[in-house]
Amino acid sequence: MSRLTVPKTYKLFIGGAFPRSESGRTYEVTSASGGFLANAAKASRKDARDAVVAARGAVAGWAGATAYNRGQVLYRIAELLEGRRAQFVAEIEEAEGVSRAAAGAQVDEAIDRWVWYAGWADKFAQVAGNANPVAGPYFNLSVPEPTGVVAIVAPQDSSLLGLVSAVAPALVAGNAVVVVASERFPLSAISLAEVLATSDVPKGVVNVLTGSPAEIAPWLASHADVNALDLVGAGALDWIELEIAAADTLKRVHRPEQGADAAAPTLERIVGFTETKTVWHTKSLR
Amino acid sequence: MSFLEYAPAPESRAILSLRDRYGLFIDGEFVDGRGTPFQTISPANEERIAEIASANTEDVADAVAAARRAYERVWSKMSGRDRGKYLFRIARLVQERARELAVAESLDNGKPIKESRDVDVPLVAAWFFYYAGWADKLDHAGLGADPRALGVAGQVIPWNFPLLMLAWKIAPALAAGNTVVLKPAETTPLTALLFAEILQQAELPAGVVNIVTGAGETGAALVAADVDKVAFTGSTGVGRAIAKQVAGTQKKVTLELGGKAANIVFDDAPIDQAIEGIVNGIFFNQGHVCCAGSRLLVQENIHDEVVDRLKQRLSTLRLGDPLDKNTDIGAINSAAQLARIRELSDVGVAEGAERWSAPCELPAEGFWFAPTIFTGVETSHRIAREEVFGPVLSVLSFRTPQEAIAKANNTPYGLSAGIWSDKGSRILAVADQLRAGVIWANTFNRFDPASPFGGYKESGYGREGGRHGLGAYLAPATSRSARAARAVEASAPAAKADAEAKPAPAERSRRTSKSAEKGAAK
Numbered sequence: 001m002s003r004l005t006v007p008k009t010y011k012l013f014i015g016g017a018f019p020r021s022e023s024g025r026t027y028e029v030t031s032a033s034g035g036f037l038a039n040a041a042k043a044s045r046k047d048a049r050d051a052v053v054a055a056r057g058a059v060a061g062w063a064g065a066t067a068y069n070r071g072q073v074l075y076r077i078a079e080l081l082e083g084r085r086a087q088f089v090a091e092i093e094e095a096e097g098v099s100r101a102a103a104g105a106q107v108d109e110a111i112d113r114w115v116w117y118a119g120w121a122d123k124f125a126q127v128a129g130n131a132n133p134v135a136g137p138y139f140n141l142s143v144p145e146p147t148g149v150v151a152i153v154a155p156q157d158s159s160l161l162g163l164v165s166a167v168a169p170a171l172v173a174g175n176a177v178v179v180v181a182s183e184r185f186p187l188s189a190i191s192l193a194e195v196l197a198t199s200d201v202p203k204g205v206v207n208v209l210t211g212s213p214a215e216i217a218p219w220l221a222s223h224a225d226v227n228a229l230d231l232v233g234a235g236a237l238d239w240i241e242l243e244i245a246a247a248d249t250l251k252r253v254h255r256p257e258q259g260a261d262a263a264a265p266t267l268e269r270i271v272g273f274t275e276t277k278t279v280w281h282t283k284s285l286r
Numbered sequence: 287m288s289f290l291e292y293a294p295a296p297e298s299r300a301i302l303s304l305r306d307r308y309g310l311f312i313d314g315e316f317v318d319g320r321g322t323p324f325q326t327i328s329p330a331n332e333e334r335i336a337e338i339a340s341a342n343t344e345d346v347a348d349a350v351a352a353a354r355r356a357y358e359r360v361w362s363k364m365s366g367r368d369r370g371k372y373l374f375r376i377a378r379l380v381q382e383r384a385r386e387l388a389v390a391e392s393l394d395n396g397k398p399i400k401e402s403r404d405v406d407v408p409l410v411a412a413w414f415f416y417y418a419g420w421a422d423k424l425d426h427a428g429l430g431a432d433p434r435a436l437g438v439a440g441q442v443i444p445w446n447f448p449l450l451m452l453a454w455k456i457a458p459a460l461a462a463g464n465t466v467v468l469k470p471a472e473t474t475p476l477t478a479l480l481f482a483e484i485l486q487q488a489e490l491p492a493g494v495v496n497i498v499t500g501a502g503e504t505g506a507a508l509v510a511a512d513v514d515k516v517a518f519t520g521s522t523g524v525g526r527a528i529a530k531q532v533a534g535t536q537k538k539v540t541l542e543l544g545g546k547a548a549n550i551v552f553d554d555a556p557i558d559q560a561i562e563g564i565v566n567g568i569f570f571n572q573g574h575v576c577c578a579g580s581r582l583l584v585q586e587n588i589h590d591e592v593v594d595r596l597k598q599r600l601s602t603l604r605l606g607d608p609l610d611k612n613t614d615i616g617a618i619n620s621a622a623q624l625a626r627i628r629e630l631s632d633v634g635v636a637e638g639a640e641r642w643s644a645p646c647e648l649p650a651e652g653f654w655f656a657p658t659i660f661t662g663v664e665t666s667h668r669i670a671r672e673e674v675f676g677p678v679l680s681v682l683s684f685r686t687p688q689e690a691i692a693k694a695n696n697t698p699y700g701l702s703a704g705i706w707s708d709k710g711s712r713i714l715a716v717a718d719q720l721r722a723g724v725i726w727a728n729t730f731n732r733f734d735p736a737s738p739f740g741g742y743k744e745s746g747y748g749r750e751g752g753r754h755g756l757g758a759y760l761a762p763a764t765s766r767s768a769r770a771a772r773a774v775e776a777s778a779p780a781a782k783a784d785a786e787a788k789p790a791p792a793e794r795s796r797r798t799s800k801s802a803e804k805g806a807a808k
Contacts, residue, residue, distance in 0.1 A: 132738070133736050135734055135736075136734070138729070138732065140736075140737050142738050142752065142754065240533050243529075243534060244530045244533045246529075248526060249698070249744060250526060250543070250744045252747055276754050277717075277725065278723065278724050278725070278738050278752075279724075279727065280724070280725065280737070281713065
């Protein structure tokens with residue numbers, strides 16, 4: 001006699017907790033062949049705002065952690081993801097209808113991407129910053145600092161890799177993130193949140209919303225306490241309107257990317273969510 | 287007769303040989319504009335200086351077309367070494383004509399000659415010297431080997447540092463290999479037009495730099511034109527409008543906008559230097575400075591002493607003829623700006639702050655505002671929140687470093703900040719927590735071409751100056767697919783051979799390579 005399985009309720013990830021949408025709404029997520037997979041939470045404007053509050057509260061601690069510490073935490077995510085590799089492979093296989101090998105390749109690449117970005121945490125400032133030889137008795141140094149709260153519309157055509165490719169670089173410098181997962185493939189995003197919740201990532205540093213990006217993204221684009229808007233996965237939305245809304249508070253906007261290499265791992269993705277701070281300090285023997 | 291009264295020492299205007307009318311500078315020549323010409327006046331006495339052409343949309347299109355031709359036929363094909371040599375020539379010509387430029391700047395803008403002569407114009411030359419050297423070293427700009435220019439840059443600059451802002455914009459753009467259409471501010475076009483003459487003397491190829499004068503509509507037309515890059519310095523309101531205007535395009539944008547900088551004075555600060563620094567921070571250039579230290583945060587136990595000494599010091603400042611070599615405070619740049627300063631000062635009084643203005647005589651003609659301090663200012667007051675852009679200082683107090691940091695960051699702006707303390711460790715810790723792009727410790731309002739400048743939050747994005755400023759006019763050589771291949775190489779050794787065997791094609795055509803440069807709108 002086969003054992004009756006215990007299915008999981010997929011909820012949101014806000015401030016380190018897993019709440020349902022305050023709206024009580026869910027939407028049906030189906031497999032590639034049309035079978036029922038889960039009722040995912042359909043996040044509302046209120047959920048998005050709660051997520052921004054959680055992210056704002058987390059910025060100071062995460063940005064203030066040592067770069068070495070942030071690198072270790074990001075590496076820890078890779079370790080835990082590796083340990084749950086089979087779960088993610090099965091989830092992706094079912095959701096995307098791809099072969100086990102393809103699903104496995106996606107998970108492997110996602111794990112390796114965490115490792116790659118983890119290694120940057122205590123190095124990128126040396127590449128992106130510099131000492132400036134000004135004409136006067138001053139010590140003058142430019143360093144990159146995190147922009148603050150970054151709202152992301154994750155790539156919509158992948159379960160895990162697109163999400164990781166968008167979230168990881170924003171975390172490297174010390175930003176806190178509110179990410180809207182792929183509408184069609186939201187389950188791995190919530191499973192990833194379980195990994196994040198147990199990887200020493202401080203609560204609120206990553207907040208994951210599932211539901212309709214078309215509905216949620218405008219609230220994030222116009223939210224005055226969001227500093228940057230990554231539209232990498234917003235190509236199918238009315239993203240020009242989102243960019244216009246973001247201009248009201250002069251958010252840093254990253255325009256949509258299309259294709260298989262959307263959100264490809266680059267140093268620019270890290271530096272793109274930083275601000276250069278230049279400090280002048282007088283020199284004197286007196 | 288007090289010790290402050292001495293004979294006038296005006297700088298001679300004879301060094302200037304101005305024309306009566308100036309046209310637009312397009313494709314290497316001065317041409318008539320199709321808009322209605324306007325007069326540029328001296329804000330110190332409201333006398334007419336010259337008639338200036340106004341560029342309409344067609345004129346702007348002509349200028350952009352000239353810049354595009356120059357980019358495609360000449361400038362993008364020229365070696366970095368030769369581009370650099372042109373910039374060195376320009377730097378030298380600016381030095382040769384430095385006094386003339388300084389006089390013209392003070393005449394047109396109203397700033398004291400000692401500032402235009404000792405700060406603005408020397409920095410203009412320094413800016414061209416600095417970026418000249420970069421032109422043949424772009425591989426080291428931090429964007430990887432063989433970075434590309436963006437194409438045509440449309441640049442709109444303000445009236446507070448007319449020639450210096452021109453240099454901040456043009457020098458890095460040309461060094462990186464772009465061509466330029468620049469719009470000076472309506473009230474201060476003069477030195478940009480003298481600069482056009484310098485470009486002719488330098489024999490810079492026609493169309494590489496085009497200067498279109500006019501009002502806000504000319505600037506809006508330039509932002510909307512077929513340019514690849516928009517660089518703007520000015521108000522946050524206009525910056526916001528530009529960000530909306532370019533939404534959905536592939537134009538790369540940098541914005542250097544307003545500020546409401548906190549100048550934080552701890553009780554262990556070197557007080558004599560701090561007083562000078564506070565004065566320089568807000569009264570330099572009549573306070574027409576986006577990074578001005580307009581909010582003074584003083585530790586409570588030294589508040590009264592600092593305010594008293596500030597009042598003493600301000601009483602010795604000499605306000606008057608910008609061309610007089612002894613003048614400390616010049617004229618407000620325009621009637622409109624004067625009205626704005628008066629309005630916000632009246633609001634300051636109405637909201638309950640205490641106003642003190644230096645007892646100086648204001649000339650009968652022209653636009654003038656005495657150096658003014660508001661005490662008893664609260665963080666909710668408009669004079670503590672809004673950019674006055676004039677010689678008006680709001681004084682607030684604090685008790686602990688944490689309170690100072692919280693108050694300093696309590697603004698949508700984030701351009702600059704100052705810290706005065708004798709304790710190095712505290713300076714560095716406070717600097718870490720201030721959300722501002724430029725922080726001066728025990729100094730204020732220092733500028734250098736090697737030092738990046740630009741804001742956090744609603745003070746804009748992108749940096750000008752230094753290597754970072756160069757990057758604002760460049761894109762990496764690699765397309766996105768090439769970058770992906772590089773990352774695969776980094777994370778999966780097995781894919782390395784494959785990625786090397788098939789290098790992604792470097793996308794050279796203007797349109798496609800730009801679309802590859804997505805993260806560019808930082």
